[in-house]
Amino acid sequence: MDFLYARSWDEALAAKAERPDAVPISGGTDLMVDLNFDRRRPDALLDLNGVEEFTRWERVNGHVRIGAAVPFTRIINEIGSLVPGLAIASRTVGSPQIRNRGTLGGNLATASPAGDALPPLMVADATVEVGSVRGERTVPVREFFTGPKRSVLEPDELIRAVLVPVADGPQQFAKVGTRNAMVISVCSFALALHPARRTVAGCIGSAGPTVLPTPDAEQYLEAELADRRLWDSRAELDEAVATRFGELAGAHARPIDDVRGTADYRRHAVAVLARRTLQWTWTEYRRAQR
């Protein structure tokens, strides 16, 4: 096995082009488990830790551009108020040791439906900057995943950064697991309110082959909020509306039975999480002064 170091984005792309068999390694929290247990034996590893720009974030035109190797701990501590949904989800990842190393780039490339960063990125309409020596492109997160552990990332491409719009309204994320820390989610749900556009966005995690948006629930809620003029009045939200929103969201789940939970349980739990995240975000919206 060879170990390749890269000091810049260009060096990393050149190394990947020269050695297509090289597997990138960032925080190692997914990849090293596979190596330790002999599940993967790549011919080469390409270390991304030395690429300084990967570890930076910056504000650009109403967005936060987060380098692929910014670890979860720094997302929580440094940009939590700009991307609250992503920060809440980041707080649920693993343990302090895992959050100190695990990165957005790794979470996206692994493309697990249980990746906790993915639902909040979906509802925030984030885009992923990817590139290879052939050129660079941006892919909306909504178009990034093609199946379980599969994405549109080409074999020679690397993830450079994630562009997340600064939150324009309340965002929430909730996750069901067997305990409070160190759990792969049984299912999860992210919700964002976009008051300026008068839209809402929901996304299910870990209850389908990929993370799943919830358009029926969104359309229902947007219509209710408009008909009842709730965006303007900021009045209380009917319990029945929140419950119906949850049911419609749950209907979008495509869960399986596995060791972590049954399909029926997951569908039910998604509905509960969707209802709760709606109640939390709406309460926050009502409190916020214009």
Added chain:
Amino acid sequence: MRLTFDVNGVGQQADDVWPGESLLYVLRERMGLPGTKNACEQGECGSCSVYLDGTLVCACLVAAPQAQGRAVRTVEGLATDSAGGLDHIQQAFVETGAVQCGFCTPGLIMATDDLLANTPTPSDAEIREALAGNLCRCTGYEKILDAVRLAASRRTEVTP
């Protein structure tokens, strides 16, 4: 490959490192530092916790070559000021009975060191959160919480 890095303040070199091996393996098997424990090799138990450039990480999840040119601090490096003695966190673990078989202890001491460096007077919720990545099969955790509280109280006494 050859790996040169700093371990507990001393420049070190390891030869014939296989690029896919973990920092944990290098520390234990090549550096002769068995304080950092190997239990799960999948980031679940925290017994391999070390500082990598000052950040608490699971050594089992760091590829050894990723430590090239970097500084690693292990549990062996904590008590260096006290001439063979224990530092105040280690002392607190001993006094409160937080050590039974002792396998989890080095990792918990590293995690406690990291917690108290950033949060000198942690709440119980903060202690639990900071130690969430460290498993103990013996103590039931109560004595470990006592140890952290004791270490925190002594730390605030010495650093006003």
